[in-house]
Amino acid sequence: MGLVVAVAVTAVLAGFYFYHHSRGPRSNSAGLQHRVAPDFTLPLLEGGQVRLSSSRGKVVLLDFWATWCVPCREETPHFVELQRKYGDRGLQIIGVSMDDSPAPVHTFVQQFQVNYPVVMGTADVGSAYGGVLGLPIAFLIDREGHIRAKHMGATDASVFEKDIASLLTE
Amino acid sequence: MMPTEMIIRRIATLVLTFVSSYAVSQATSIPTGRLINPEDLVKILQSGKENPLILQVGSHTLFLQAHIPGSEYVGAASTDGGLRQLRKRVESLPRNKFIVLYCGCCPWGHCPNVKPADDAMHALGFTNVKVLHISDNFGTNWVDKGYPTAKGE
Numbered sequence: 454m455g456l457v458v459a460v461a462v463t464a465v466l467a468g469f470y471f472y473h474h475s476r477g478p479r480s481n482s483a484g485l486q487h488r489v490a491p492d493f494t495l496p497l498l499e500g501g502q503v504r505l506s507s508s509r510g511k512v513v514l515l516d517f518w519a520t521w522c523v524p525c526r527e528e529t530p531h532f533v534e535l536q537r538k539y540g541d542r543g544l545q546i547i548g549v550s551m552d553d554s555p556a557p558v559h560t561f562v563q564q565f566q567v568n569y570p571v572v573m574g575t576a577d578v579g580s581a582y583g584g585v586l587g588l589p590i591a592f593l594i595d596r597e598g599h600i601r602a603k604h605m606g607a608t609d610a611s612v613f614e615k616d617i618a619s620l621l622t623e
Numbered sequence: 624m625m626p627t628e629m630i631i632r633r634i635a636t637l638v639l640t641f642v643s644s645y646a647v648s649q650a651t652s653i654p655t656g657r658l659i660n661p662e663d664l665v666k667i668l669q670s671g672k673e674n675p676l677i678l679q680v681g682s683h684t685l686f687l688q689a690h691i692p693g694s695e696y697v698g699a700a701s702t703d704g705g706l707r708q709l710r711k712r713v714e715s716l717p718r719n720k721f722i723v724l725y726c727g728c729c730p731w732g733h734c735p736n737v738k739p740a741d742d743a744m745h746a747l748g749f750t751n752v753k754v755l756h757i758s759d760n761f762g763t764n765w766v767d768k769g770y771p772t773a774k775g776e
Contacts, residue, residue, distance in 0.1 A: 521699060521735050551682055551684045576687035580688050580774075584762055584766065585685070586688060586766055587727065
């Protein structure tokens with residue numbers, strides 16, 4: 454009986470998983486594409502600050518997210534893995550939390566063992582990127598600081614990995 | 624870290640993600656009769672015949688970037704603080720007041736805010752509440768459509 458329940462639960466979870474990840478990513482090229490990514494300096498969760506242009510020379514995945522955003526939560530483990538896998542080759546993921554307060558972000562970062570810097574975003578930074586009016590939104594920025602891709606909504610990790618691998622070889 | 628430990632940690636993370644995905648109150652469970660589409664709300668606002676109180680129950684950072692003119696930010700209804708603010712804002716209003724709730728943070732099925740807000744309003748006895756059905760997000764289904772938008776507080 455227990456085995457049957459376990460198999461059923463696994464099947465349901467697998468069904469949800471493949472339903473979610475079989476949806477095609479919605480990617481578009483907004484007016485910002487190929488332009489220099491708007492620079493910003495934002496406070497880090499753990500103190501100090503991050504200036505985007507300080508990552509020039511690296512491929513940056515700039516992820517606008519929030520702790521209450523379910524697709525964002527689903528993407529986070531994949532970003533942790535991508536940072537671990539490609540960090541030595543020049544990938545820098547930066548998480549920009551659009552939460553209203555840092556408290557839940559602290560908890561989330563510890564819970565998910567986030568291995569890249571997370572800053573608290575602002576409306577001004579969101580507007581500079583064309584308006585972050587839905588989450589998640591991720592921008593891929595090349596080593597010279599130009600925006601090369603924008604992904605809106607839940608996006609399969611393989612799409613990010615393919616883009617990152619390509620940009621790292623340029 | 625041992626490979627087995629990594630696998631267990633990965634499975635735990637996946638399970639945690641699934642639980643968090645489906646434990647949230649689902650916007651999809653709000654009855655269709657309590658929803659209003661963006662184009663219908665725009666018509667109501669443009670007609671000027673009705674004057675609904677429009678409350679944003681999602682993210683303040685998103686509200687500052689763009690919101691429906693005249694709407695008020697009350698807080699993320701998925702949090703206790705947001706629900707408290709919502710109750711406080713409406714407690715003195717007549718129970719037949721036309722009120723529209725909206726968020727637009729995420730695709731409809733993933734929005735954690737509108738269902739708790741709608742539940743709270745009905746628990747308080749409000750009888751004329753509509754929830755704005757935003758299928759993708761506020762940017763795509765409102766701003767990009769060219770509907771009236773305001774910025775800031």
